[in-house]
Amino acid sequence: MDQKASFSLQGMTKEHNNEVKLPNGNVRSAKSIPKDYSSDGVTDNDISMLPASDFQLLGLLTTIAALVRLFRIYQPSSVVFDEVHFGGFASKYIKGRFFMDVHPPLAKLLLTLAGWLAGFDGEFDFKEIGKDYVEPGVPYVAMRLLPALMGVMTVPTIFLSLKATGCRTMTAVMGAGLIIFENGLLTQSRLILLDSPLIIFTAFTALAWTCFTNQHEQGPSKAFDASWWFWLIATGLGLGATVSVKWVGLFTIAWVGSLTVVQLWVLLGDNLTVTPRIWFNHFLARFFCLVVVPFMFYLGLFAIHFVCLVNPGEGDGFMSSEFQATLNSKAMQDVPADVVLGSRVSLRHHNTHGGYLHSHNHMYPTGSKQQQITLYPHKDENNMWLLENQTQPEGPDGPIPGLNAWDAGEPTFIRDGTVLRLYHFVTDRRLHSHDVRPPVSEADWQNEVSAYGYEGFEGDANDLFRVEIVKALSDGVAAKDRVRTIETKFRLVHIMTGCALFSHKVKLPDWGFDQQEVTCAKQGTLPNSIWYIEQNEHPLLGVDAEKVNYKNPGFLGKFWELQKVMWTTNAGLVESHAWDSRPPSWPVLRRGINFWGKDRRHIYLIGNPIIWWSSTAAIAIYLAFKVLSVLRWQRGFKDYDSVIFKRFDYEIGTTVLGWAFHYFPFYLMQRQLFLHHYFPALYFAIMTFCQVYDFATNRIVALGLRDRPVIGRTGIAAFLAVSIVVFTLYAPLSYGNRWTQSACNKVKLLDTWDFDCSLFPTELSHYSLESPSAGSAAQTVAPVITGDSDRKAQDVNVTPHPVAEPSISRVEKVEYRDQDGNILNEEQVKDLEGKVSFETRYETRTRVVDSNGNEIADGPVGAEGFAPPHPDVDRLPETAADVPEDDGRDKPATASPDIDIGKEKSVEKGDDSKPRPASEPQEATS
Numbered sequence: 001m002d003q004k005a006s007f008s009l010q011g012m013t014k015e016h017n018n019e020v021k022l023p024n025g026n027v028r029s030a031k032s033i034p035k036d037y038s039s040d041g042v043t044d045n046d047i048s049m050l051p052a053s054d055f056q057l058l059g060l061l062t063t064i065a066a067l068v069r070l071f072r073i074y075q076p077s078s079v080v081f082d083e084v085h086f087g088g089f090a091s092k093y094i095k096g097r098f099f100m101d102v103h104p105p106l107a108k109l110l111l112t113l114a115g116w117l118a119g120f121d122g123e124f125d126f127k128e129i130g131k132d133y134v135e136p137g138v139p140y141v142a143m144r145l146l147p148a149l150m151g152v153m154t155v156p157t158i159f160l161s162l163k164a165t166g167c168r169t170m171t172a173v174m175g176a177g178l179i180i181f182e183n184g185l186l187t188q189s190r191l192i193l194l195d196s197p198l199i200i201f202t203a204f205t206a207l208a209w210t211c212f213t214n215q216h217e218q219g220p221s222k223a224f225d226a227s228w229w230f231w232l233i234a235t236g237l238g239l240g241a242t243v244s245v246k247w248v249g250l251f252t253i254a255w256v257g258s259l260t261v262v263q264l265w266v267l268l269g270d271n272l273t274v275t276p277r278i279w280f281n282h283f284l285a286r287f288f289c290l291v292v293v294p295f296m297f298y299l300g301l302f303a304i305h306f307v308c309l310v311n312p313g314e315g316d317g318f319m320s321s322e323f324q325a326t327l328n329s330k331a332m333q334d335v336p337a338d339v340v341l342g343s344r345v346s347l348r349h350h351n352t353h354g355g356y357l358h359s360h361n362h363m364y365p366t367g368s369k370q371q372q373i374t375l376y377p378h379k380d381e382n383n384m385w386l387l388e389n390q391t392q393p394e395g396p397d398g399p400i401p402g403l404n405a406w407d408a409g410e411p412t413f414i415r416d417g418t419v420l421r422l423y424h425f426v427t428d429r430r431l432h433s434h435d436v437r438p439p440v441s442e443a444d445w446q447n448e449v450s451a452y453g454y455e456g457f458e459g460d461a462n463d464l465f466r467v468e469i470v471k472a473l474s475d476g477v478a479a480k481d482r483v484r485t486i487e488t489k490f491r492l493v494h495i496m497t498g499c500a501l502f503s504h505k506v507k508l509p510d511w512g513f514d515q516q517e518v519t520c521a522k523q524g525t526l527p528n529s530i531w532y533i534e535q536n537e538h539p540l541l542g543v544d545a546e547k548v549n550y551k552n553p554g555f556l557g558k559f560w561e562l563q564k565v566m567w568t569t570n571a572g573l574v575e576s577h578a579w580d581s582r583p584p585s586w587p588v589l590r591r592g593i594n595f596w597g598k599d600r601r602h603i604y605l606i607g608n609p610i611i612w613w614s615s616t617a618a619i620a621i622y623l624a625f626k627v628l629s630v631l632r633w634q635r636g637f638k639d640y641d642s643v644i645f646k647r648f649d650y651e652i653g654t655t656v657l658g659w660a661f662h663y664f665p666f667y668l669m670q671r672q673l674f675l676h677h678y679f680p681a682l683y684f685a686i687m688t689f690c691q692v693y694d695f696a697t698n699r700i701v702a703l704g705l706r707d708r709p710v711i712g713r714t715g716i717a718a719f720l721a722v723s724i725v726v727f728t729l730y731a732p733l734s735y736g737n738r739w740t741q742s743a744c745n746k747v748k749l750l751d752t753w754d755f756d757c758s759l760f761p762t763e764l765s766h767y768s769l770e771s772p773s774a775g776s777a778a779q780t781v782a783p784v785i786t787g788d789s790d791r792k793a794q795d796v797n798v799t800p801h802p803v804a805e806p807s808i809s810r811v812e813k814v815e816y817r818d819q820d821g822n823i824l825n826e827e828q829v830k831d832l833e834g835k836v837s838f839e840t841r842y843e844t845r846t847r848v849v850d851s852n853g854n855e856i857a858d859g860p861v862g863a864e865g866f867a868p869p870h871p872d873v874d875r876l877p878e879t880a881a882d883v884p885e886d887d888g889r890d891k892p893a894t895a896s897p898d899i900d901i902g903k904e905k906s907v908e909k910g911d912d913s914k915p916r917p918a919s920e921p922q923e924a925t926s
Contacts, residue, residue, distance in 0.1 A: 037270040038219025039650075041643035045214045046227070047160045054169055058156050061176045065155040068180055069148045073190055074141050076736050079131045080603060081595040083192040087126035087143065090115050090192075094122030097313030098327055100562075102570040104298065105305040106244035107197040111143055112308075118142030130598055140192070147196035151189025154196075155179050157203040158683070162690055164210040165651055171694040174716045178615075178686050181720075181727035184607035187595070187734045188676055195676050198245045202680045205238030205252055206658065206687075209259070213654070216263055220273045224285070236289040240297025247570070248662070248680060253294065255661040259654065260286050302559050317353050317377045318565050321534065323558055325550040334547035335536045339387070339414050339483040342406025344425070344537040346383040349375055349503050350473070350489055350530035352516065356383040357431075357501075357531070359424050359451045365511050366439045370450035371429055375503050375516035384535070385431070386423040387414065390464055411540045414483040416469040419495060421459055428455035430463040431501075433494045433520040440517050441506055447499050447520040464495040470530055485536040485548050491529050494520050500529040573671040583666040586678035587616040587685075590752045593675055596736065597759065600767070604733040604755040605675060607682070610726045614719075615685035618692045622656050625649075644699055652691045659684035738767050 079087065086108060092099045093112040101108070118139035133140040155176045162172040179185060189196040212231035215222045222228055239256060243249030267274050267282055274282075312327045324330045339345065347357040355377035363369050376383060392399035393406055403423065406412070414420070422431040429451035436448040453459055468491040471480040479487035492501040502521035507514050521529060553561065579593045592606035629649065632639055639645050662681040666673055697705040697712030705711050729747045732739035733755060744757035761767065 036273040039217040042217040065152045091122040096311040098309040100315030100318040104244045107194040114146040115143045150196045150200040161207040167694040175690040177720045201242040208234035232289045236293030240294035322550045336541035337546040337548040340411035346535040351527035373449045388421040407539045429453045445523040465492040580672045601736045603736045615689045618689035
């Protein structure tokens with residue numbers, strides 16, 4: 001080697017020509033070139049053949065992990081952060097109520113199973129952060145045990161993975177210790193969340209693939225034997241389980257897939273032992289185990305998902321009519337196929353999931369102030385319309401009057417170009433449009449649609465709509481010629497203005513009961529102006545008439561539709577969030593997540609900075625090594641002639657590739673992202689740190705540490721000791737334990753760590769002076785007013801007050817604020833009625849009072865003691881004007897019939913002039 005290479009890389013390449021004992025017992029020089037696809041320097045790292053001492057250490061480490069993970073797992077005894085949603089999904093599984101979530105079902109099913117086995121009946125709704133578990137008897141500890149035990153199992157998994165890569169036992173102990181005492185991994189594994197299942201399945205996949213790779217690198221002697229097949233199939237099952245928890249598992253599939261391509265490429269270059277037939281056997285084995293097995297596993301989980309969720313629920317509004325018809329009580333009886341004049345019909349919007357054309361006896365607050373027309377997602381008598389001709393039918397004595405005029409004689413089909421009037425049965429008004437701007441979408445190209453008239457009124461020209469059949473979307477020859485139930489898709493074009501009946505995913509404010517807006521659009525996108533008829537009745541269409549119904553999509557149809565809805569909804573999560581962060585901040589641990597706060601205790605998701613920054617440094621070391629080695633290779637240096645050099649590059653490079661696949665794709669995402677999205681990448685980063693340390697202390701000769709093992713072991717002990725000390729410093733934020741302001745301030749290393757130390761007492765003794773409810777987070781509902789322009793509501797700063805004496809008060813109130821956070825009085829709110837829309841924000845504020853009921857001075861602004869709603873679920877309804885048009889398939893209209901009916905009834909009985917906050921944000925996912 002060139003003597004000028006006097007830096008560290010030379011140390012790796014100055015390897016003695018040691019003899020290497022092959023798995024078959026033969027001995028050869030380390031620099032000898034293998035005659036098959038086996039790799040230089042590879043030994044059989046079969047983890048089933050570890051010495052008994054390793055398994056004893058493994059048992060000890062697992063016990064320590066269990067003690068750390070399960071310590072006070074009952075604390076806190078109330079709902080924490082995303083337990084609101086993932087616990088709520090367990091309730092829906094047990095009740096069989098369909099919901100829509102952006103994540104696949106495996107982890108949620110396992111959480112449900114844990115709760116069900118512990119006696120959970122699904123009655124607890126998990127609706128609010130801080131809601132008590134104890135009084136209603138929720139087996140929350142059993143449900144938390146599942147992710148906690150999965151967190152425990154990550155410890156032996158990384159131990160075995162490091163052993164499978166060839167690391168020494170002490171290095172594997174260090175890796176296990178770093179997982180045990182990593183505060184972020186601890187926090188997320190003690191709650192009813194999906195991250196712990198995701199990490200254990202990712203770790204298991206990495207273990208199985210590492211073991212399979214070790215078998216593969218030993219050459220043809222190990223190919224297709226029992227161990228080879230076992231680890232290949234195990235990898236496939238791990239991939240299936242990982243992607244069945246979250247779609248982040250696709251990154252794990254990409255990692256394994258890229259390494260599989262490398263293996264097949266190497267096999268293709270072995271002309272001596274790999275014939276074309278053998279190569280195809282390798283390819284087919286990998287295709288079956290790494291593609292077919294994961295896909296069938298994933299598919300099977302959705303089969304279980306559909307079997308469990310057989311009843312209608314809050315999520316069925318995301319799905320198509322065909323999908324909804326497969327749910328209990330949602331199935332529709334066969335209806336007459338032909339639609340004729342005089343038919344009593346319900347019209348459904350084709351492109352959004354807003355529901356049926358609907359009207360009710362409530363007026364628009366602005367514009368024409370005529371009766372509202374909306375889309376309503378549930379079957380209701382207010383959805384029924386009579387299809388009238390523009391003139392009454394002729395009888396022997398002239399025009400036949402009345403609504404039943406078309407019930408006698410021959411039925412008259414409704415064809416392309418037929419001009420209709422739509423009569424609303426319940427309110428005796430007709431569908432109507434005119435050149436008036438809608439109350440919400442005040443665009444020039446949109447007109448208001450209303451219901452106008454009274455019983456006996458003959459109507460006017462603004463009631464006339466022309467049917468335009470969209471043949472490309474209609475199903476069947478007959479459906480392209482005349483209107484048929486379900487099969488024909490058509491537009492309703494207003495005769496007087498030329499606009500088309502239109503709806504999009506803009507919801508009306510509270511005065512419209514959060515139902516979806518209907519307008520008449522002159523330039524609306526075609527899909528949003530398409531309608532079809534679902535219910536159809538007519539006296540002339542008797543029992544012998546041709547009947548139709550929704551086609552059953554079958555399992556695969558439902559599966560594929562749900563995947564598309566999950567993808568669309570996930571991509572739509574682009575709103576900002578109080579605790580979101582971007583990928584560049586994750587490796588340096590720039591910010592955490594506020595999970596929970598109550599009784600002056602808080603849970604804040606933050607990692608162990610020593611472990612976090614050291615693992616990031618290890619990634620940087622390898623990347624620098626790789627850049628330098630490529631440059632030296634291009635200059636003709638023979639570094640890759642060294643076995644140690646090649647093994648360092650391949651083994652650590654494989655792990656760093658796993659880190660990269662689980663980290664860099666997030667840069668491409670526009671959706672909300674959080675620190676916990678980095679956890680799978682963190683696992684690979686910790687493995688990288690351990691492997692780099694193992695090479696430095698046990699394999700690279702030039703560093704002089706291989707012959708001094710005591711130095712390496714001392715380094716491990718010292719690093720673990722420091723990690724444990726740092727772990728204990730941040731443990732109060734992980735467990736929700738008691739803490740003091742001074743202790744908090746001492747460990748707040750970065751200003752971007754936005755946990756507020758002033759929320760803690762100055763002395764631990766203050767906790768003993770307080771009642772159990774002291775400092776409890778009372779719920780404050782603060783609607784934020786959004787005007788007609790593009791103004792966006794700003795987060796309201798809520799300042800919890802530090803407690804100096806026992807609290808004796810817990811309050812709940814409603815505040816109205818403008819977009820700048822200013823509180824509005826009753827007169828201001830009344831003046832704004834009908835001119836603005838309201839968005840609901842649920843926030844908690846600690847109000848601390850002394851024994852006389854006097855409020856104690858404020859703490860610093862921005863000291864929030866609450867965790868905002870998670871973006872995957874709580875998505876606010878859109879009410880702003882000028883919303884860009886799209887297909888509108890990512891949001892349902894409302895939650896349930898009971899909620900919507902209750903809203904309308906409450907207005908009928910209450911004071912219409914009193915402003916009310918908007919309804920609770922409905923679940924859009926998760």
